[in-house]
Amino acid sequence: xxxxxxxxxxxxxxxxxxxxxxxxxxxxxxxxxxxxxxxxxxxxxxxxxxxxxxxxxxxxxxxxxxxxxxxxxxxxxxxxxxxxxxxxxxxxxxxxxxxxxxxxxxxxxxxxxxxxxxxxxxxxxxxxxxxxxxxxxxxxxxxxxxxxxxxxxxxxxxxxxxxxxxxxxxxxxxxxxxxxxxxxxxxxxxxxxxxxxxxxxxxxxxxxxxxxxxxxxxxxxxxxxxxxxxxxxxxxxxxxxxxxxxxxxxxxxxxxxxxxxxxxxxxxxxxxxxxxxxxxxxxxxxxxxxxxxxxxxxxxxxxxxxxxxxxxxxxxxxxxxxxxxxxxxxxxxxxxxxxxxxxxxxxxxxxxxxxxxxxxxxxxxxxxxxxxxxxxxxxxxxxxxxxxxxxxxxxxxxxxxxxxxxxxxxxxxxxxxxxxxxxxxxxxxxxxxxxxxxxxxxxxxxxxxxxxxxxx
Numbered sequence: 001x002x003x004x005x006x007x008x009x010x011x012x013x014x015x016x017x018x019x020x021x022x023x024x025x026x027x028x029x030x031x032x033x034x035x036x037x038x039x040x041x042x043x044x045x046x047x048x049x050x051x052x053x054x055x056x057x058x059x060x061x062x063x064x065x066x067x068x069x070x071x072x073x074x075x076x077x078x079x080x081x082x083x084x085x086x087x088x089x090x091x092x093x094x095x096x097x098x099x100x101x102x103x104x105x106x107x108x109x110x111x112x113x114x115x116x117x118x119x120x121x122x123x124x125x126x127x128x129x130x131x132x133x134x135x136x137x138x139x140x141x142x143x144x145x146x147x148x149x150x151x152x153x154x155x156x157x158x159x160x161x162x163x164x165x166x167x168x169x170x171x172x173x174x175x176x177x178x179x180x181x182x183x184x185x186x187x188x189x190x191x192x193x194x195x196x197x198x199x200x201x202x203x204x205x206x207x208x209x210x211x212x213x214x215x216x217x218x219x220x221x222x223x224x225x226x227x228x229x230x231x232x233x234x235x236x237x238x239x240x241x242x243x244x245x246x247x248x249x250x251x252x253x254x255x256x257x258x259x260x261x262x263x264x265x266x267x268x269x270x271x272x273x274x275x276x277x278x279x280x281x282x283x284x285x286x287x288x289x290x291x292x293x294x295x296x297x298x299x300x301x302x303x304x305x306x307x308x309x310x311x312x313x314x315x316x317x318x319x320x321x322x323x324x325x326x327x328x329x330x331x332x333x334x335x336x337x338x339x340x341x342x343x344x345x346x347x348x349x350x351x352x353x354x355x356x357x358x359x360x361x362x363x364x365x366x367x368x369x370x371x372x373x374x375x376x377x378x379x380x381x382x383x384x385x386x387x388x389x390x391x392x393x394x395x396x397x398x399x400x401x402x403x404x405x406x407x408x409x410x411x412x413x414x415x416x417x418x419x420x421x422x423x424x425x426x427x428x429x430x431x432x433x434x435x436x437x438x439x440x441x442x443x444x445x446x447x448x449x450x451x452x453x454x455x456x
Contacts, residue, residue, distance in 0.1 A: 115313055
């Protein structure tokens with residue numbers, strides 16, 4: 001008699017283990033990601049990312065500083081990681097809900113039966129399928145909103161880098177005027193103090209010069225304090241240690257400024273400005289969430305099929321369904337919340353759009369005023385310089401007293417400082433306007449929608 005072939009128990013276990021290994025291979029695995037134990041500050045300019053294309057040891061222009069800030073800013077690095085989170089959420093939203101498999105094996109314990117009973121069933125939540133497409137569109141809108149928010153943050157960092165670098169350059173150029181005014185008044189005050197000690201002048205005569213010297217010293221100290229604070233702000237913006245000195249050029253290079261083009265471009269600003277795009281995407285997300293809340297009023301419905309066998313070998317099978325009765329909860333609360341949220345975002349978008357256009361228009365008008373004041377100050381400067389030069393010649397020839405000489409030379413320094421203050425105010429407005437409209441700044445690149453079409 002030929003017997004049945006024997007199957008090795010070890011081989012049988014191997015076949016049983018293979019599906020388990022297959023399922024494990026398809027799953028993600030945990031890997032630790034320890035936090036930093038020391039502040040991740042860069043200790044030298046050469047250690048920054050993209051530092052290899054810097055112009056050697058030459059001073060950096062404003063555009064160089066902007067490029068470094070966009071690459072190395074710690075907050076931007078953290079913000080950009082949100083892209084992966086949003087992409088993961090979109091991927092998850094595109095996955096259909098899993099069906100539910102149920103089963104049971106019921107051994108016979110007592111009674112008239114002869115075999116063990118069993119049952120098996122498969123069911124699917126239908127309502128989750130009803131809201132599937134809306135949830136997918138909402139996830140894409142959320143991903144677009146994150147992308148636009150990141151670009152808006154890049155605009156802010158670029159604008160800060162421009163403004164800080166510009167302020168540092170202009171203040172460094174104006175420092176010579178502050179030093180000259182202080183040295184002139186210090187020399188005058190030293191002579192008056194000697195005359196006061198010799199009782200050749202009275203305290204009333206010396207007092208105005210003391211006040212002027214203190215004011216000049218305070219102005220110079222305030223300038224140096226501001227320069228140090230700005231340098232620390234620039235270090236923080238680039239992710240550098242606070243003791244790193246960023247070498248800057250002596251001239252400010254900014255994108256070409258055309259007020260007419262800026263005014264003409266305000267009509268298309270909602271399609272270009274990242275924060276407005278992000279608000280539009282947020283509004284689209286809220287609109288889809290309202291659609292989901294309305295669709296979720298559809299009663300809970302689970303469809304499936306099952307097969308079972310009782311203890312007497314009788315087998316039954318067929319479809320089954322479970323439906324929720326919307327007697328108390330018809331999702332009316334979530335519908336009201338979603339509707340109010342969409343209304344709030346609608347109002348917020350309108351307010352932001354009005355504020356953007358109004359702010360740009362106001363700054364352009366302020367720039368016109370500053371330009372007129374700067375032109376007047378520049379027109380007055382040659383006369384002040386000529387008067388100071390003549391005063392120096394006359395004072396050297398003993399044809400002018402020292403007080404008159406100091407007043408005329410101080411007037412020249414004051415006029416130079418006024419011009420530089422107006423120039424800096426004008427540049428700050430220009431940088432602010434260019435940041436608001438995105439001149440020379442990254443464009444928004446939105447993810448595609450579900451069908452692969454470009455976003456509207």
